[in-house]
Amino acid sequence: xxxxxxxxxxxxxxxxxxxxxxxxxxxxxxxxxxxxxxxxxxxxxxxxxxxxxxxxxxxxxxxxxxxxxxxxxxxxxxxxxxxxxxxxxxxxxxxxxxxxxxxxxxxxxxxxxxxxxxxxxxxxxxxxxxxxxxxxxxxxxxxxxxxxxxxxxxxxxxxxxxxxxxxxxxxxxxxxxxxxxxxxxxxxxxxxxxxxxxxxxxxxxxxxxxxxx
Amino acid sequence: xxxxxxxxxxxxxxxxxxxxxxxxxxxxxxxxxxxxxxxxxxxxxxxxxxxxxxxxxxxxxxxxxxxxxxxxxxxxxxxxxxxxxxxxxxxxxxxxxxxxxxxxxxxxxxxxxxxxxxxxxxxxxxxxxxxxxxxxxxxxxxxxxxxxxxxxxxxxxxxxxxxxxxxxxxxxxxxxxxxxxxxxxxxxxxxxxxxxxxxxxxxxxxxxxxxxxxx
Ligand SMILES: [Zn+2]
Numbered sequence: 001x002x003x004x005x006x007x008x009x010x011x012x013x014x015x016x017x018x019x020x021x022x023x024x025x026x027x028x029x030x031x032x033x034x035x036x037x038x039x040x041x042x043x044x045x046x047x048x049x050x051x052x053x054x055x056x057x058x059x060x061x062x063x064x065x066x067x068x069x070x071x072x073x074x075x076x077x078x079x080x081x082x083x084x085x086x087x088x089x090x091x092x093x094x095x096x097x098x099x100x101x102x103x104x105x106x107x108x109x110x111x112x113x114x115x116x117x118x119x120x121x122x123x124x125x126x127x128x129x130x131x132x133x134x135x136x137x138x139x140x141x142x143x144x145x146x147x148x149x150x151x152x153x154x155x156x157x158x159x160x161x162x163x164x165x166x167x168x169x170x171x172x173x174x175x176x177x178x179x180x181x182x183x184x185x186x187x188x189x190x191x192x193x194x195x196x197x198x199x200x201x202x203x204x205x206x207x208x209x210x211x212x213x
Numbered sequence: 214x215x216x217x218x219x220x221x222x223x224x225x226x227x228x229x230x231x232x233x234x235x236x237x238x239x240x241x242x243x244x245x246x247x248x249x250x251x252x253x254x255x256x257x258x259x260x261x262x263x264x265x266x267x268x269x270x271x272x273x274x275x276x277x278x279x280x281x282x283x284x285x286x287x288x289x290x291x292x293x294x295x296x297x298x299x300x301x302x303x304x305x306x307x308x309x310x311x312x313x314x315x316x317x318x319x320x321x322x323x324x325x326x327x328x329x330x331x332x333x334x335x336x337x338x339x340x341x342x343x344x345x346x347x348x349x350x351x352x353x354x355x356x357x358x359x360x361x362x363x364x365x366x367x368x369x370x371x372x373x374x375x376x377x378x379x380x381x382x383x384x385x386x387x388x389x390x391x392x393x394x395x396x397x398x399x400x401x402x403x404x405x406x407x408x409x410x411x412x413x414x415x416x417x418x419x420x421x422x423x424x425x426x427x428x
């Protein structure tokens with residue numbers, strides 16, 4: 001997998017600090033599962049967190065604190081079972097959200113052969129899996145907030161570039177785009193949207209209530 | 214910025230001797246029950262490894278005395294009450310004990326790793342958004358990282374701390390707000406002005422070695 005489009009420093013710092021909405025965290029965790037480059041960069045941001053914590057004014061622990069904690073220590077947790085990759089397409093964090101492999105995804109048709117599955121996350125941003133048949137266009141839309149799209153299978157292109165497996169497209173509210181799935185394997189993406197999408201055509205606007213976005 | 218500055222590989226033999234000496238030194242100091250401010254970052258890593266390998270409670274106590282008050286300070290600065298911060302700092306230290314087998318000194322210094330545990334505890338305690346982790350990369354217990362890599366990473370991390378202290382106040386405030394407060398992601402600085410490239414390159418090498426061993 002040759003990844004050309006990575007997580008920005010801004011989002012990696014937010015993920016390291018634990019300050020992003022859940023849907024964004026999920027997309028980032030999924031990209032990190034594929035991308036050692038970003039995983040290493042995250043390590044650098046975690047190191048900033050460690051340095052900041054080290055410089056915090058110490059606040060004395062209660063006197064009984066160490067004894068109380070020592071009393072709590074039991075046997076260390078058993079050596080971790082390697083979370084086996086249950087799915088060729090979905091990385092482990094997504095397998096957790098879907099509750100299984102690709103066959104467990106509860107797709108709903110949203111027209112033109114495109115299917116989606118909303119994943120349960122907290123408010124602030126919405127996460128969904130998208131299934132776009134090879135060669136299919138996705139409704140023309142623009143954004144009110146940020147949209148992250150991670151390619152899991154296949155590829156798509158839009159006005160900005162081509163995005164293949166592992167690539168992350170970060171669209172800001174100024175981007176008005178119309179992604180097209182490439183010929184070849186059908187395109188499966190994980191998308192997180194900060195605010196409802198605005199579609200620019202009549203039909204997609206009618207479809208919006210079904211999209212739950 | 215995360216430039217990919219190449220770094221010099223130190224003489225592995227010399228470095229691993231240095232590391233062994235540091236570990237020996239901390240063992241001696243532990244026996245004499247005087248872990249002082251001389252304790253270096255490598256020493257903290259060595260103590261976590263002792264918790265991992267021999268469930269050493271003296272090593273744990275030394276880690277607790279150093280890190281627990283800082284974790285408590287970190288949580289209070291993030292908005293937790295003293296009571297909540299006290300409770301969570303104890304939890305973080307208990308988690309360190311439980312999860313010591315996941316500590317990899319070639320990928321994170323002791324302070325970095327403890328920060329990630331404290332951050333996760335903070336997410337629960339302050340009811341922040343759930344934060345799924347990427348797929349784990351785990352090596353078997355027999356596959357030990359090169360000690361000189363661990364030493365170099367903790368030295369890089371220490372240098373990062375020094376650079377952080379020297380940042381212009383405005384830049385520093387922005388980074389602090391990102392880590393301690395609810396700074397929306399669009400407000401987070403895109404450039405830290407910190408030399409993160411060397412740390413990144415070093416972790417990248419450790420990951421490559423790990424992937425190699427796993428395949
Ligand atoms: Zn990446």
